[in-house]
Amino acid sequence: MMPANVRGGQVISLVEVTGSIGGRVDIPKLADELGADVAVLLPILDAAEMLGLVRTEKGDVHLTEMGHRFQKTSKEKLKILKERVAAIEPFRTAVELASKGKQVTPSQVAEALAEMGLKWHYQPDINESLIRTLLIHWTIYAGLLRYDGKSGKFTRA
């Protein structure tokens, strides 16, 4: 599950900064380099690890081979993001539902995920809003889905 408050740009910054200081750094130093609090950094690290871009071990962050490729070119960034994001929830279910029907709403995604026991918040309206925000921030940039703010619906890109 992608942490609710992490955005793609934050993961990109983390990978770029880690790469610029040799591809291996300890967490407090990385927080300092990014000008971010460690508490803010940890969910971003989780997301980067989930995407296969970094590995954390004994308080150190290492760029993976994919992380090194990701850091180098914008073309690779989008390609890797598209592949990896599609494998993580709530994106996987949203893409699947949008492929089956012509369009999907965050509420339908939330419902399908709740059946699998996946929720980002216990209150349904907040859960749906967090899923909408995650879908907007990750799937449009990764080129997986399109979004129409007026109808609140996502379609396949």
Added chain:
Amino acid sequence: MAEDQVQLASGTTIVTVDHVRLDYHKEREPLPVLADVSLTAARDELVAITGPSGCGKSTLLRIVAGLIKPTSGTVRVLDSEVKGPRDDISMVFQNFVLLPWRTAIENVLFGLGSRADLTEEERKAKAENALQITGLQGFESVYPGELSGGMKQRVGVARALATDPMVMLLDEPFSSLDDLTAERLRKEMYSLLINPQTSVQTVILVSHNVEEIIELADKVVVLSSRPAHVVGELKVDLPRPRNKKSDEFFEWVDRVYSLLS
């Protein structure tokens, strides 16, 4: 870039702020805000204005934009005196100033409202192009409330770019963003604005963040406390991209601080 824009050599003076003075009036007594400020901004130059908090740097930027009339002195873009807001000067604000009930593209189109010379299709094409330049392709139909702070500011920049301005004014554009987002946007801002894909020929940035200024500026203008006057001007000749960890970078930061203190 605007088709009718004049091609000017790099280094040509675009903006001239000439002995600008501004007084507010408090119970009929004049309260001087800007004492006597003169500066220039040239083609392909990013000029940063800094000074103590409350010294009037944002006020000066609003005078350059034509939003406030100075008590005396003039602002010129090339040979034309700025007497009010105009299409060849755009501004990006600290707090984005987006209309929450309009989507990203509708906010950019709103900025194009004054361009009576354009058809609806031309406006849409310009708005789409500006969103693409700022990395927001695909986010056209998203409302500001659904965007992150960094993306909202990108919409602000796209709105400012869409009118094909010659002069871009940035009023503390990164200070409402979290550090991580600000860092990323700062890295992109220079090449995003001073770029043949856009019509922008000169940029004036107001900021109180000295490291940010040394990262971005070609020239730094330091103002005194109120009533403000120019206490120093520095040409920053560090190569780009600038290494914020280098000794040279810190030497430049120190130079600005010594003028501020």
